[in-house]
């Protein structure tokens with residue numbers, strides 16, 4: 001078991017958003033987090049990387065357990081060292097080229113010499129098919145290219161687990177494919193991934209597990225095949241039907 | 252134009268220009284550099300929401316923006332000696348100009364810092380950077396690009412505002428001109444002449460602004 005979350009609670013201004021969340025992820029898992037908008041999927045991922053502070057809960061990574069609320073800056077830095085985050089809105093550093101975006105964490109945080117950092121960065125860019133764009137400024141990229149660069153930025157730090165928050169939701173439908181195929185390859189290479197997504201095909205074909213969230217709780221935690229063929233809760237059934245119908249209308 | 256007037260203008264040109272080069276320009280440069288340091292500190296304190304210190308910064312900005320620059324010069328130069336604090340004219344001018352401009356530029360820089368999309372700060376945390384690293388490497392460079400045109404405005408305004416230092420006995424360009432006027436009784440021609448020299452200085456700065464903006468904007472252009 002690589003990651004284990006227990007009793008995670010989070011509220012905003014007194015409104016409970018996440019209640020008693022618990023799940024675990026094994027090394028090599030690709031876990032899809034599904035659920036309607038506003039149920040707290042983004043908040044959950046953000047709590048896991050301390051972009052939001054949970055009220056309570058425990059967080060075990062690699063055999064070390066931390067308190068999600070009472071945790072020191074140093075411990076947070078240590079956890080972030082082992083995890084990568086891919087945002088819906090890419091969040092590339094606009095004043096850095098694609099290559100500099102990827103080397104930034106290596107040179108500034110890991111204190112890697114520049115030449116070595118660039119080599120590492122180029123390997124990461126190769127994995128997402130962005131080597132030829134290494135000197136481009138982020139503003140000149142398409143959405144799909146931006147997201148692939150952002151994935152390379154996270155990959156270069158060789159994280160033990162990668163969090164994705166709706167990585168294709170801000171993209172033109174025509175550009176989601178290139179990002180999904182990069183993610184599919186990563187999963188195939190054994191990268192541990194936790195992916196919030198509305199892409200049912202990705203969840204069904206690539207992820208081996210599904211967490212279905214509803215109303216701030218994990219309503220179902222099942223193997224992908226089981227979840228898609230026999231969803232247990234009515235909420236999940238309704239959710240799948242709605243998304244499938246939407247998918248059919250689009251194609 | 253009479254020969255006499257032409258003679259006066261030619262004769263006075265270096266007499267006005269030299270204090271411009273030795274006083275107006277250095278006074279502006281030093282005051283503005285100090286102002287930027289103050290402004291960046293004040294802006295960052297507010298941006299980072301450091302309690303108490305933030306209140307002090309708001310108070311500073313409130314006082315400085317709410318009172319005339321000339322009054323501030325008088326208070327420091329003519330007023331403070333009354334409580335035993337004597338400052339020479341030039342350091343006094345630098346101090347007042349820097350503190351005054353610092354308050355205005357602080358607001359410019361704060362707005363520019365806030366204009367940098369927050370997501371990049373979060374992305375910085377996620378690759379392991381700490382707050383100061385993110386500010387120094389990601390946020391401040393982008394904020395500087397945004398703040399550059401309004402800061403250039405302030406710099407150009409300050410070149411002209413240094414003429415107020417004439418009121419506290421600094422013999423900069425305007426005071427030098429006034430002295431020549433007192434001798435020659437040619438106010439129109441001479442004040443036009445000094446105006447022209449100010450215009451010259453500001454034209455150079457405007458050019459520099461354009462060059463600077465272009466350099467700073469490379470990352471915003473659509474080229475690779």
Ligand SMILES: Nc1ncnc2c1ncn2[C@@H]1O[C@H](COP(=O)(O)OP(=O)(O)O)[C@@H](O)[C@H]1O
Nearest residue numbers: 012013017035036037038039040041042043044
């Ligand atoms: N910073 C915040 N302050 C207050 N409420 C928030 C904040 N962020 C999210 N929320 C609320 O938390 C709930 C869950 O949001 P989110 O995690 O973004 O859901 P999802 O990603 O599943 O769509 C929503 O009701 C949202 O309005």
Ligand SMILES: [Mg+2]
Nearest residue numbers: 041042043166
């Ligand atoms: Mg979300």
